[in-house]
Amino acid sequence: MNNTLRAAALSALLLSTAATSGPADQVAWDITADLTTEIGSRPAGSAQEAKARQWATARLAALGFKNIRIEPFTVTGFVRGAETAMLTAPYPHKLHITALGYSAPTPAGGLSAELVYFPTLDALKAAPQGSLTGKIAFIDHAMTRTQDGSAYGPFGQARRQGPGIAASKGAAGVVIRSIGTDMHRNPHTGATSWPEGTAAIPAGAVSLPDAELIARVARSGKPMAINLVLEGKAQPNMPSGNVIAELPGSDPALPPILIACHLDSWDLATGAFDDAAGCGIITAAALRANEGGQLRRTIRVLWAGSEEIGVFGGAAYAKAHAGEPHGAAMESDFGADRIWRVQFNLAEANKPLRDRIAAALAPLGVAAGGDKASGGADVGAIIAAQKLGVIDLEQDGTRYFDFHHTPDDTLDKIDPAQLQQNVMVWAIVLRILGMETGAISGS
């Protein structure tokens, strides 16, 4: 058979196996359901995250993985406290708010101040220096729903950069419209950061209906005031760690394929979409890829710690494993909806490999895109350090930012059929990668 035919036959084999429901089929669901039920939320550096690491090693061992270990590191985490917000003028309204990661705590009794409306991050940037002294900035924006999640980059800056910009202009606090696409009273948390030399200020995100209310009131032209209580704060030297496990390949001379998810979650929910499902997908797919006979290459699974507050696990992995060769790296961290596109970053010499994978996925309706694969947060550092080959299996993110970093990221959001489609697509790719004997690298 030529490569295309071989790939198509492989797809057919894996799909027919799926129809007969082998033992791997339940694995992704069970990891997602059990991790979210038996552990629940597992914020970076917390005791819950530590319990999750123990849970993970036991589960991976039960599934037959080898060389299971925890690689510890410490992080500066964010410990949430009481959080409330009340619009006090011109009309009293209780707002649904949550602190952003690395917000400073409000003083006793909360922070009461004038609320100044900015329709966009650019409008905030244009505010004169010092014009916000003693005030609280509100940053609105118009994030749109996209299938590929591409709106998160530009609009997410309202959360990542906005608070620092407000602080640098003298603001006493900052509130943003949640970075999200739903219309529920669920605020979206997420980490922010502070420019060098700028002290942290209290920073929170209100739900989108609350942001719409603030925008309506702002349009009335009446002065607005708010009381913020955000008692969470950063905490240094918290214990975290990566969980690593392997399915050993038959040829130890071939560098392993690294596949990653993250084990930590935000504290507001059980982190089903973000990212228990990712751990379920990659783990189930590794097992399934191995079902057709032992792979030549080792598949190394990385369940990274402390991704949400700054990709600490990915950095720790890259540092600890800098001296080891890797074959390629992939990550699943965008929910559990269907894979619709594949992107590559492979060397010119790997074009036949790329074509085999593209041909294997085409019958599943997964199209090969022309962009350069980036890999994702937790494999980013090792990819950059070693110029690794990368394959992105892009998930449908249409509803991802409805739940992202909110109390709503719970098991009921997982569609078992789409979850399983992820496992199948990943398994096909891992089978091809795992049997590849030639060198694999990025472009």
Place this chain on the structure above:
Amino acid sequence: MNNTLRAAALSALLLSTAATSGPADQVAWDITADLTTEIGSRPAGSAQEAKARQWATARLAALGFKNIRIEPFTVTGFVRGAETAMLTAPYPHKLHITALGYSAPTPAGGLSAELVYFPTLDALKAAPQGSLTGKIAFIDHAMTRTQDGSAYGPFGQARRQGPGIAASKGAAGVVIRSIGTDMHRNPHTGATSWPEGTAAIPAGAVSLPDAELIARVARSGKPMAINLVLEGKAQPNMPSGNVIAELPGSDPALPPILIACHLDSWDLATGAFDDAAGCGIITAAALRANEGGQLRRTIRVLWAGSEEIGVFGGAAYAKAHAGEPHGAAMESDFGADRIWRVQFNLAEANKPLRDRIAAALAPLGVAAGGDKASGGADVGAIIAAQKLGVIDLEQDGTRYFDFHHTPDDTLDKIDPAQLQQNVMVWAIVLRILGMETGAISGS
């Protein structure tokens, strides 16, 4: 013209007026938007409800209504306090909970006890007397989504009766799966009641994702424990009142048409769907019905107070106006989605009137149903006392119980096009009723 043709011509007239956007078209939206923005939540008996009454009289006067007055009464309200819930065994999970109206407050430090799972209200009913002593009952159920809201009756009993049944069996507290059809971390509140001789216990509702989690844990067979903090409590002698206004008809001898909504809302949101929109719809429709020339009958608008905690406004209205004749009664209190069906309760002698209304609505796709119209909560008492004629304009309730009594009942849930369809249908019916010179009564 015969009656059918006259009705069809009237529909065409009103619809064409809608297309040219007369001043009434904005009325329903403006009432809904301004009441929810300038007042916000307005729980029964609260200072916010009192502010809403003042707001209402000013708005109704500005719209040209006459005989505007507030008819005060007092109620036993429910004042919410701190509320949290933590599943403490076998796995720690923070739950999203809200107290039910008339819940008893938990003791200092909260109430910690074993949590006993009941899949249905019937399962709770079957529990032996005394078997719940010192424990907290959890009542699950499987409320379904229906267009006509008919599932609210039977499944709503888990909230209305369930806590009282649990208390009568010795339970120290009770938690229910929210009566709702969404899958968000928004608990649904609502009033419960206690049987004669049974003392109130702490009673709350968790969001549906939390209920699913509890059900999953219950299936594991591991004993469950919970800590409840529900500090809200009943408060007697709170001031409430009805707002009444009229568009006087040309013939004072003809009894008025009574149309109702309720002004109060639950405290968790701004009460856009429930029931600011209803007040917007009936008020805009009355104005529009009058635009074709003064009606013969007076249209009396009732914005009732304290509906949510026991239909106090409807009872007060029936008592205060027992001696006055009424022509017919109608109510809008089921959101703001499109009207799809009309039901009647009219005397045999009113069959021509019924047929005219049915014929006028048929071109709009509003079908005449064969059930007996009931009128709704706030007009229920006066209808029963006087055997009034009733017309129900039934709204599409498919998504009503996604938002009902949750923090999510906010302005963004209102679809302006469907809101306006309500106004048009109501206006057609009010025009026909308002010009009717014959006696109108129920069957």
